[in-house]
Amino acid sequence: MTGLYIRWGIFVLLAIILSMLVVRHYEAQLATVSPSDLILSPSTGSFRVQGMVKSGTLKGDVEQGAVQFELVDDAAAIRVQYHGPPPENLRELKTVVMIGTWDATARVFRAHEIALVSNYGFVASAYLLTFIPIGVFLFSMSRKVVVLMQAIKDSKLYEPEG
Amino acid sequence: MGTTYKKTGIVVSILLVAGALGYLALGNFGDNLVYFVTPSEVRAFTPDHSRKKVRVGGMVVKGSVHTHSEPVGLTFELTDGAATIPVVFRGIPPDLFKEGQGAVVEGYWKDGKTFYATMIMAKHSEDYMPIELKRAGVQLPKKDFMRTLSP
Amino acid sequence: MIHRIIKQIQRYKGWVGAGAAVCLLTGTYLGLIASPPDYYQGEVVRIMYVHVPLAHTALLAYTVVFAGSIWYLWKRDRLIDNMCHAAAGLGFLFTGLALITGSIWAKPTWNTWWTWDPRLVSFAILFLILAGYLMLRTFLTEDPDRESRYAAVLAIVGFIDLPIIHFSVEWWRTLHQPLSISTRGVSISGELLLPLTIMSIGFHLLFAYMLMVRTQLLYLDELLQAKKGRLLTQMHLSRSQTSP
Structure with a gap:
C-alpha cells in the first residue's frame, strides 16, 4: 500500500508542477x-x-x-x-x-x-474534467486491487496454485 | 437486492440497448434523420413549411455579410453552390462565424423569400494550423466544402 | 496459451503505466504551452488534444469488448469475460468524458453545447449501449455464466454502432467536421499534430494500463467470492455432518 501512495504522490506532484507552469504561462495573456x-x-x-x-x-x-x-x-x-x-x-x-x-x-x-479571444476557461475545464475523473477512478481501482490481494492473503483462503 | 428489483433492472437495461439500436436503425439508416437541409431544398419548400422550424446548412457567401447596430444584427447569404438564400438574424453571431466558412442556421423560411434565423452555429473545417502557416498560404488537404453539404 | 500471454503482459504493467504518465504529462505540456494556437479557432483548439484521444480510446475500448465477447462465446474463458467487463466500464468512462469535452469544445466553436448531429447522436448511443451492458451485468448476477453470455451477445450486437460513428461525418450532413486523418491526407499541421499524437499514445497506454488493473480487480473479486463460497460450502457440509 505504501508503494502505491508513493507512486501516486510523485505523479500528483508532477501534475501540480505542470499546472503551475501552465498558469504562469498564461497569466500575462489573461490580463x-x-x-x-x-x-x-x-x-x-x-x-x-x-x-x-x-x-x-x-x-x-x-x-x-x-x-x-x-x-x-x-x-x-x-x-x-x-x-x-x-x-x-x-x-x-x-x-x-x-x-x-x-x-x-x-x-x-x-x-x-x-x-x-482566449477562452481559457473552456480549455481548463476540458482538461480538468478529463484528468480528475480518470485519476480518481484509476486510483480507487489500484487501491482496491491492493486491498483485495491483502484480503485474499489474510483470510487464509489463498492456496498457491500449480 | 430483491428479485423484482433485479428483474426490472434487466428489463430496463435491455430496453435501453434495444431502444438505442432501434433509434439508430430507424433514424439514421432510414435516412429520416437529416441534420440540416440545403438552400436548394429550402428554395423548393411549399408555403406550408413556413411555420416549421428548420435547420439550413451552407457556406456564407463572401462579401454578403452586412451588420447593423440598431437593433444589433446582421444579414447575409447562405449558399450550397446551386442556390442561395438571404438570412436575417438579430443578435451577435458566434465568434467563428465568417465569410467563406460554413454555417448552420436555425429558424423559419417565412414568406418564401427570406430566412429568419433564431440561432447561428458556425461550422469549422477539419484543417488545423498555426496562423503563420495560414499567412504563408499553406493549404492542407480537406474535404471540398460544398461536398460536405450534400454528400 | 492466452493465459500465458496475459501473464507476460501483466509483468510489464508498471512500464505501461509509467509510459502513459510520461506521455500524458509531455502531451499536456506540448498541448497547453509549446504548441501554437490555431489560425481560426485560436486557443480552444487545445481541447482537441484531449477530446480526440478520449473518443478514440472509447472506440478502442468497445472494440476490445466486442473481440473479447466473441472469444468468450467461443472458448468460455472467465478471464476474458473479466476483461470484457473491465473494458466496458472503462469505455463507459471514456465515452462520457469524450461527450463532455466535446460539449465544452462545441460551445466556443459551434455556439452550442449540444445539437442533434449524426456524429453526436451515434456517439451518445454508444454511451447508452455501454450503460445498458453494465446494467445488465449488475442485475443479472445469480448465474455468472448466463450473465457473461447475455452480455457478450449484447456487446456483439451493439458493435454495429462503431462504423456508424466513424463514418457518420463522411456519409451524412453534419455540423461536426469531417475526418482530419483520412484517405485525403492529414489536415493537421506538424506543430499541432505532435501534441495530438503524443496525447493519443498516452491515452491508449493509459487505457491498456487501466484495463490490466481493472481486469485484475474483477478477477480477484471473483476469486475471493469463489473461495469464500467454497469455504462456506465446506463449513456448511462439516456442520451438517456433525449435527445429529
Whole structure:
C-alpha cells in the first residue's frame, strides 16, 4: 500500500508542477482591459483591450492589414487604428483582443496585433474534467486491487496454485 | 437486492440497448434523420413549411455579410453552390462565424423569400494550423466544402 | 496459451503505466504551452488534444469488448469475460468524458453545447449501449455464466454502432467536421499534430494500463467470492455432518 501512495504522490506532484507552469504561462495573456477602463485611465502605455468591433465602423483594407474601427463594450467605445499583418479573423460584431498602445491625448488606440479571444476557461475545464475523473477512478481501482490481494492473503483462503 | 428489483433492472437495461439500436436503425439508416437541409431544398419548400422550424446548412457567401447596430444584427447569404438564400438574424453571431466558412442556421423560411434565423452555429473545417502557416498560404488537404453539404 | 500471454503482459504493467504518465504529462505540456494556437479557432483548439484521444480510446475500448465477447462465446474463458467487463466500464468512462469535452469544445466553436448531429447522436448511443451492458451485468448476477453470455451477445450486437460513428461525418450532413486523418491526407499541421499524437499514445497506454488493473480487480473479486463460497460450502457440509 505504501508503494502505491508513493507512486501516486510523485505523479500528483508532477501534475501540480505542470499546472503551475501552465498558469504562469498564461497569466500575462489573461490580463485584458475593457474599453471603459481604458477611457478612464489617464496613462499612456501598452495594453491588451478586449471588446467587440462595432457594426458599420470597420474601414480600410483588411487584406493589406491597415484598418480602423470602433471597439465597444457595454458602456464605452474607443477608436482603434490597426497596422500589422493581415488580420485573419477580423469582422464586425466580433469580440477580439487588440494589443497595442493607448494614446491618451489623441484618444486613439494604436494596435499592432490582434489576438483571438482566449477562452481559457473552456480549455481548463476540458482538461480538468478529463484528468480528475480518470485519476480518481484509476486510483480507487489500484487501491482496491491492493486491498483485495491483502484480503485474499489474510483470510487464509489463498492456496498457491500449480 | 430483491428479485423484482433485479428483474426490472434487466428489463430496463435491455430496453435501453434495444431502444438505442432501434433509434439508430430507424433514424439514421432510414435516412429520416437529416441534420440540416440545403438552400436548394429550402428554395423548393411549399408555403406550408413556413411555420416549421428548420435547420439550413451552407457556406456564407463572401462579401454578403452586412451588420447593423440598431437593433444589433446582421444579414447575409447562405449558399450550397446551386442556390442561395438571404438570412436575417438579430443578435451577435458566434465568434467563428465568417465569410467563406460554413454555417448552420436555425429558424423559419417565412414568406418564401427570406430566412429568419433564431440561432447561428458556425461550422469549422477539419484543417488545423498555426496562423503563420495560414499567412504563408499553406493549404492542407480537406474535404471540398460544398461536398460536405450534400454528400 | 492466452493465459500465458496475459501473464507476460501483466509483468510489464508498471512500464505501461509509467509510459502513459510520461506521455500524458509531455502531451499536456506540448498541448497547453509549446504548441501554437490555431489560425481560426485560436486557443480552444487545445481541447482537441484531449477530446480526440478520449473518443478514440472509447472506440478502442468497445472494440476490445466486442473481440473479447466473441472469444468468450467461443472458448468460455472467465478471464476474458473479466476483461470484457473491465473494458466496458472503462469505455463507459471514456465515452462520457469524450461527450463532455466535446460539449465544452462545441460551445466556443459551434455556439452550442449540444445539437442533434449524426456524429453526436451515434456517439451518445454508444454511451447508452455501454450503460445498458453494465446494467445488465449488475442485475443479472445469480448465474455468472448466463450473465457473461447475455452480455457478450449484447456487446456483439451493439458493435454495429462503431462504423456508424466513424463514418457518420463522411456519409451524412453534419455540423461536426469531417475526418482530419483520412484517405485525403492529414489536415493537421506538424506543430499541432505532435501534441495530438503524443496525447493519443498516452491515452491508449493509459487505457491498456487501466484495463490490466481493472481486469485484475474483477478477477480477484471473483476469486475471493469463489473461495469464500467454497469455504462456506465446506463449513456448511462439516456442520451438517456433525449435527445429529
